[in-house]
Amino acid sequence: MDLFEYQGKQYFARYHIPVSPGGVADTVDEAVKVADQSGYPVVVKAQVQVGGRGKAGGIKLAKDAAEARYYADQILGMDIKGHTVHRVWVERASDIAEEYYASFTLDRAAKRYLGMLSAQGGVEIEAVAEKDPSAIALIYIDPTVGLSEAQCREWVAAAKLNPKATEGAVAILLKLYTCFTQGDADLVEINPLILTPDGSVHALDAKVTLDDDAAYRHPEWEEFRAMQQANLQGREKLAKEKGLQYVGLDGSVGIIANGAGLAMSTCDTVNQVGGRPANFLDIGGGANADVVANALTVISTDPNVRSIFINIFGGVTRCDEVARGILEGMERVKLTVPVVVRLDGTNSAEGRAIIDERVNAQLIRKNTMLEAAQTAVALAKGN
Amino acid sequence: MAIFVNENTKVVVQGLTGDQGRFYGLRNRAYGTQVVAGTNPKKAGTDVEGIPIFAGVKDAVEKAGANASFIIVPASVAPAAILESAAAGIELIVCVTEHIPMHEQARIFNTLKRDYPKVQLIGPNCSGILSAGKCNIGFTPAEVSTPGNVGVVSRSGTLAYQSVYELTQQGMGLSTCVGIGGDPVPGTSFIDCLKAFAEDPETHGVIMIGEIGGTAEEQAAEFIAANMRHKPVVSYIAGVTAPPGKKMGHAGAIVSGNKGTAQAKMDALRAAGASVALNPTELGVLMAKALGK
Numbered sequence: 093m094d095l096f097e098y099q100g101k102q103y104f105a106r107y108h109i110p111v112s113p114g115g116v117a118d119t120v121d122e123a124v125k126v127a128d129q130s131g132y133p134v135v136v137k138a139q140v141q142v143g144g145r146g147k148a149g150g151i152k153l154a155k156d157a158a159e160a161r162y163y164a165d166q167i168l169g170m171d172i173k174g175h176t177v178h179r180v181w182v183e184r185a186s187d188i189a190e191e192y193y194a195s196f197t198l199d200r201a202a203k204r205y206l207g208m209l210s211a212q213g214g215v216e217i218e219a220v221a222e223k224d225p226s227a228i229a230l231i232y233i234d235p236t237v238g239l240s241e242a243q244c245r246e247w248v249a250a251a252k253l254n255p256k257a258t259e260g261a262v263a264i265l266l267k268l269y270t271c272f273t274q275g276d277a278d279l280v281e282i283n284p285l286i287l288t289p290d291g292s293v294h295a296l297d298a299k300v301t302l303d304d305d306a307a308y309r310h311p312e313w314e315e316f317r318a319m320q321q322a323n324l325q326g327r328e329k330l331a332k333e334k335g336l337q338y339v340g341l342d343g344s345v346g347i348i349a350n351g352a353g354l355a356m357s358t359c360d361t362v363n364q365v366g367g368r369p370a371n372f373l374d375i376g377g378g379a380n381a382d383v384v385a386n387a388l389t390v391i392s393t394d395p396n397v398r399s400i401f402i403n404i405f406g407g408v409t410r411c412d413e414v415a416r417g418i419l420e421g422m423e424r425v426k427l428t429v430p431v432v433v434r435l436d437g438t439n440s441a442e443g444r445a446i447i448d449e450r451v452n453a454q455l456i457r458k459n460t461m462l463e464a465a466q467t468a469v470a471l472a473k474g475n
Numbered sequence: 476m477a478i479f480v481n482e483n484t485k486v487v488v489q490g491l492t493g494d495q496g497r498f499y500g501l502r503n504r505a506y507g508t509q510v511v512a513g514t515n516p517k518k519a520g521t522d523v524e525g526i527p528i529f530a531g532v533k534d535a536v537e538k539a540g541a542n543a544s545f546i547i548v549p550a551s552v553a554p555a556a557i558l559e560s561a562a563a564g565i566e567l568i569v570c571v572t573e574h575i576p577m578h579e580q581a582r583i584f585n586t587l588k589r590d591y592p593k594v595q596l597i598g599p600n601c602s603g604i605l606s607a608g609k610c611n612i613g614f615t616p617a618e619v620s621t622p623g624n625v626g627v628v629s630r631s632g633t634l635a636y637q638s639v640y641e642l643t644q645q646g647m648g649l650s651t652c653v654g655i656g657g658d659p660v661p662g663t664s665f666i667d668c669l670k671a672f673a674e675d676p677e678t679h680g681v682i683m684i685g686e687i688g689g690t691a692e693e694q695a696a697e698f699i700a701a702n703m704r705h706k707p708v709v710s711y712i713a714g715v716t717a718p719p720g721k722k723m724g725h726a727g728a729i730v731s732g733n734k735g736t737a738q739a740k741m742d743a744l745r746a747a748g749a750s751v752a753l754n755p756t757e758l759g760v761l762m763a764k765a766l767g768k
Contacts, residue, residue: 198577200659200689200727203584235581236589276576278659305726306576308551337724341716352657352724353631353686356713360737361754363716372717374724407602407616407636408502437640438616462756 093302096139098181099316100298106312107271109264109282110294114183123164124157126182132156133185136163140175141323148172153185178323186296190254191284193217193228194265195299196272205233205272209251209265213284239269253287260293261285276306327371327390334386336373343368344472346391346400346429348384350375350409358403361461367469370397380413384421392427398472400431403461411435411443419450430471432456434464477606477651478626478671478678479567479595480543484610487512487532487541487565489556490548491523499547499571499614500526506611512539532563545603545612546570553599554579561591569612570598570662577726580660587662596662600726602632602654605639615639615652623648624677625762628668629684630657630691630725634713634755638682641759647768650678657686657725665695673702680707680766682758683749685740687714688728692740700747707765708749711758712737 095103098116105111113130116139117123127134138150145151150172152163160182170177191214199206210228212220220227229251233239241262248261264285272280281299288294307313324332331338337352341359345367349355352374359369371391375383384402391397404414418433431454435443447457456471458464486503490496491513501524504510512535513523519530527539535541544560546553546568553572560568575583580599587594597604603613608622614632619640625647629635632654639649653668655661665683672678681703685692692712699708715737717723719730730736741751750765752758 198581198659200691201694203581203660205581234585235578236585273578276578278577303577305550305574306578309576339718339721339723341718349633351631351633352728353629353635353684353713354633354637356631356686356717356723356728357634357637357711357755359717360713360715364753369716372721372723405633405637405640407619407633408499408614437636438618460756462754 093304093316093320094141095300095302095316096141096319097137097298098139098179099319100300101181101295103275103300104271104295104298107267107275109267109271111298112183112186112294112296114181117164117180117182118178120161120164120168123180123182124161127154127160128157130182130184134160134182135185136160136167137181138167138170138172138177139179139181140172140177142173142175145172150177186286187289188286189289190257190287192253192257192261192287193220193283194268194285195279195281196269197279199232202232205235207231207233207239207247207265207269209247211251211253217283239266241266256291257287257293260287264293264295276303276310277301278303327393330393331390334390336375336387336390338390339372341369341371342396343370344396344398345468346370346394346397347403348373348375348387348391348400349403350405354403354405358401358461361465362401362469365462365466365469367465367472370394381417381420384417385424388421388425388427392425397429398474399429399468401464401468402431402433403464404435406435406437406439406443410439411437412439412446415443415446418447422455427454430454430456432458432464432468432471434458434461477609478668478675479597479651479653480604480606480610480612482609484543484567485509485511485539485541486543486545486612487514487535487539488545488547489514489532489560490546491515491526492518492528493547496547497523500545503545503611506617508610508612511535512541532560532565536563536565541565543567543612544569546572548572550574554583557583557596558586561587561594566593566595568594568596569601569603570596571601571603571613572598573600575599575658577659580658584660584662595667597653598656598662600658601656601661602635604651604653605649606651607649613654615654619643620652621648624650624679626650626668626672626675626678626681627652627684628665628681629654630686630727631684631713634684634711637755638684638758641756642762645759645763645768647759647763647766650675657727659727665691666698669695669698669703673706678706680709680762682762683708683710685710685712686725686728687712687717687723687730687737688735690735693743696743696747696749699744699749704748707762709752709758709761709765710744710749711752711755712740
């Protein structure tokens with residue numbers, strides 16, 4: 093789960109990572125109130141999960157209440173790359189002497205944690221890495237040992253930050269590491285981490301990705317989840333409510349498959365034969381009538397879908413059971429587009445026979461994944 | 476031969492008394508796997524269809540001779556179950572449990588490496604391991620396989636089954652199929668499996684199925700270039716059409732920026748001398764060609 097900036101800052105605050113005084117607002121009046129409390133000048137920041145907020149006019153500096161009102165009014169309701177702004181974060185503007193970058197994540201190749209720290213913050217770290225990799229100080233941390241203060245100090249020295257920032261940076265990085273591990277985050281990133289003219293160090297932005305698998309031991313995440321859910325739109329929301337693994341794509345062939353690998357592979361195969369997948373949808377192992385009906389319901393609300401490809405490899409799930417699930421699921425959902433089914437694996441002969449009894453213009457069965465993909469693509473193109 | 480497991484493997488199922496554990500444990504036994512024990516501290520002394528239940532893995536090792544474990548318990552207790560097996564002297568642990576937090580996975584991996592370097596952990600969140608005709612631990616539907624000389628290693632379970640089926644369709648058989656799982660910190664890597672297949676006289680060729688995210692396939696490509704010249708490797712990568720920044724079902728399957736794309740992985744594998752199939756059906760076709768069948 094990717095947190096919004098304001099949620100990231102709230103999460104940082106739990107781990108005593110200093111951020112600018114500020115607060116979140118859903119209305120113009122609230123925004124002005126937060127601005128008054130924070131002290132002018134303030135920055136009004138659109139809360140959307142998409143890059144390039146600043147360029148789109150979603151981040152503005154306001155020197156007094158009138159300006160705060162003007163900008164909050166402008167930003168709330170604004171559309172930034174298809175994301176409507178429902179909330180703003182308002183915080184006191186900081187004097188910036190220097191901008192740094194700091195993050196912790198898992199290095200999947202090394203199977204250890206990786207900390208990155210750079211004196212060149214405020215810009216995309218990928219750009220820094222490309223231009224001047226030596227400008228990023230890396231530290232690999234054994235998860236069973238953790239990050240000691242001495243190691244952290246060496247790391248900060250290696251990053252060549254302004255000596256004035258050393259103590260502040262060491263303190264923040266140790267807290268950020270705790271936030272990363274105890275906070276069950278996949279990623280914590282501060283960009284920029286700033287040094288102010290008076291020598292203090294604090295986080296001006298917050299990027300936090302929480303590990304959904306750890307939700308069971310973080311009841312405090314509930315409000316984050318509720319907010320994320322509220323921000324989901326259309327089919328993604330419907331799919332989530334029905335407990336399906338769904339990712340919307342922009343093509344015309346609806347995809348239903350069992351298993352994440354096979355679902356990805358099905359999208360690819362449709363693409364390979366000249367079509368475009370409308371979605372990724374994994375119904376998992378138990379493809380019973382309820383699950384199939386739910387999947388068809390979600391896909392049938394996509395106006396771009398011209399055909400649906402159900403691709404099942406019966407492993408432990410038996411194909412005959414799946415075939416019955418498909419027929420029953422199709423009875424429950426009114427479909428206006430044709431469905432192409434491919435069944436392979438355990439009890440495939442029985443499963444195919446069940447489908448074959450009911451084959452018509454709306455329900456087509458093919459023997460292989462490739463043939464089924466070609467048929468679904470041809471139907472989507474109106475052939 | 477075959478790799479990691481064979482007809483002498485004796486399995487203790489941690490979670491045998493649960494619904495899922497019972498279903499798959501008995502299914503594995505029905506295939507011919509020696510399932511010698513289950514564990515449950517509250518049900519020690521009972522049995523599941525004749526399989527004795529012990530309080531813990533230590534008893535299963537001492538009293539039933541278990542030398543491998545199959546972990547099928549909830550995510551919140553799976554890390555402790557893995558360490559229990561390792562501490563009891565088990566050297567092959569198959570953990571199918573999904574949704575174990577990333578930080579737990581990282582801690583478990585590094586703890587095993589430091590304290591129990593001989594342990595081979597397969598998973599978590601994997602489909603398991605099947606040595607055709609000898610031993611099946613986990614979810615793999617062994618019915619679609621026949622014993623033979625092709626090894627399979629895959630992140631995805633369903634694509635592993637699919638490829639085993641494609642082999643059967645082409646008249647080829649399977650030595651061992653390892654599902655290494657789609658999580659960020661798998662206990663067993665592609666390279667661990669490739670290394671074992673390279674040394675296994677019964678394995679004549681290897682199918683490797685990867686997917687988007689991470690750099691495991693690129694690392695495997697380096698290994699293939701240096702060490703697999705004597706055995707053909709046929710590969711397939713899922714997720715060509717996956718948009719950046721979206722998790723495609725598996726926790727590990729995500730393209731971030733321009734890292735972890737399917738194209739980069741396919742290029743690396745081709746450069747290493749592996750054949751790259753563009754869909755699962757081609758896996759079987761290309762392997763048949765490589766082995767002259």
